[in-house]
Amino acid sequence: MFISKRRFILKTCGTTTPLLCLEPLLLLAEQYAGFTEVEDLFYSRKNYKRPDLQVTPHKHFDQEVALLDSLFPDGVAYCMGAVNKDCWYLYTLNPFPRRTPHQALPPVIEEPDQTLEILMTDLDPEIMSIFSKEESLNATEATKRSGIDKIIPNMIIDDFLFEPCGYSMNGVTKNGCYMTIHITPESEFSYVSFETNVPCSSYREIISKVLDTFLPGKFTVTVFANQTSPIKDTAEELQYLSTIGEWSRRDIQHCQFKNYDLIYTFYSKFPS
Numbered sequence: 069m070f071i072s073k074r075r076f077i078l079k080t081c082g083t084t085t086p087l088l089c090l091e092p093l094l095l096l097a098e099q100y101a102g103f104t105e106v107e108d109l110f111y112s113r114k115n116y117k118r119p120d121l122q123v124t125p126h127k128h129f130d131q132e133v134a135l136l137d138s139l140f141p142d143g144v145a146y147c148m149g150a151v152n153k154d155c156w157y158l159y160t161l162n163p164f165p166r167r168t169p170h171q172a173l174p175p176v177i178e179e180p181d182q183t184l185e186i187l188m189t190d191l192d193p194e195i196m197s198i199f200s201k202e203e204s205l206n207a208t209e210a211t212k213r214s215g216i217d218k219i220i221p222n223m224i225i226d227d228f229l230f231e232p233c234g235y236s237m238n239g240v241t242k243n244g245c246y247m248t249i250h251i252t253p254e255s256e257f258s259y260v261s262f263e264t265n266v267p268c269s270s271y272r273e274i275i276s277k278v279l280d281t282f283l284p285g286k287f288t289v290t291v292f293a294n295q296t297s298p299i300k301d302t303a304e305e306l307q308y309l310s311t312i313g314e315w316s317r318r319d320i321q322h323c324q325f326k327n328y329d330l331i332y333t334f335y336s337k338f339p340s
């Protein structure tokens with residue numbers, strides 16, 4: 069969980085029900101910070117391997133959308149990628165500009181903002197074994213042995229190694245950027261998620277470092293960038309990356325929302 073002045077980020081796993089916290093969260097934001105409006109919202113997840121094991125309202129994306137629609141009149145739901153294979157669901161806000169025909173738009177004062185997310189499956193078993201109590205003494209050792217501390221240097225890291233296995237870390241920079249990594253090492257359903265909002269003119273190097281660190285069989289890459297982000301033009305570089313190392317691109321989609329451009333790509337070593 070990351071909280072800043074105007075933003076709240078929550079990442080969960082397993083059979084948690086993050087959408088059920090929305091109503092109490094909105095009440096708390098009003099009560100403690102005086103915020104009565106949601107400027108933007110992003111709820112996203114990869115398709116589940118076993119959706120039947122989830123708890124309502126997370127058994128199906130339609131259920132999640134129905135709940136979100138009941139709270140947000142301007143919400144829109146998307147599925148990127150192949151709906152019968154690997155795909156990525158997104159719910160966001162995309163309201164029409166509210167103005168009369170002769171009224172000029174107010175000037176938009178926009179802070180640069182961007183998010184890179186890499187969701188990886190079928191990971192290298194030797195690397196995954198680092199994230200167990202059998203192989204690593206503690207989270208700090210797992211962070212160092214895996215090379216997580218080198219992906220984006222100078223992060224202040226809060227990491228945790230679960231018993232008997234599993235790993236989570238949150239990192240922040242002095243200027244308020246974040247990186248977060250969560251690892252499920254069990255070979256039957258191995259999964260690693262990586263997310264950061266560090267500003268860069270290209271994400272190529274970070275993507276390569278993440279892939280070299282975890283060696284996934286397949287992965288999705290998504291980049292959100294607004295108009296003032298330094299990544300804005302180079303987010304498109306993904307369009308020209310039909311291969312990254314030994315991974316080939318199987319899917320690419322591009323979306324334009326009210327404030328953000330989104331690019332979604334899916335790569336795998338072998339056809340899935």
Ligand SMILES: C[S@@+](CC[C@H](N)C(=O)[O-])C[C@H]1O[C@@H](n2cnc3c(N)ncnc32)[C@H](O)[C@@H]1O
Pocket residue numbers: 079080081082230231232233234235236250251252253254
């Ligand atoms: C990375 S952790 C969960 C991370 C965290 N809940 C999140 O998403 O921020 C998931 C891995 O930890 C293991 N694990 C062990 N104990 C756990 C616990 N009490 N809660 C969640 N995961 C646990 C799971 O088997 C799995 O491999």
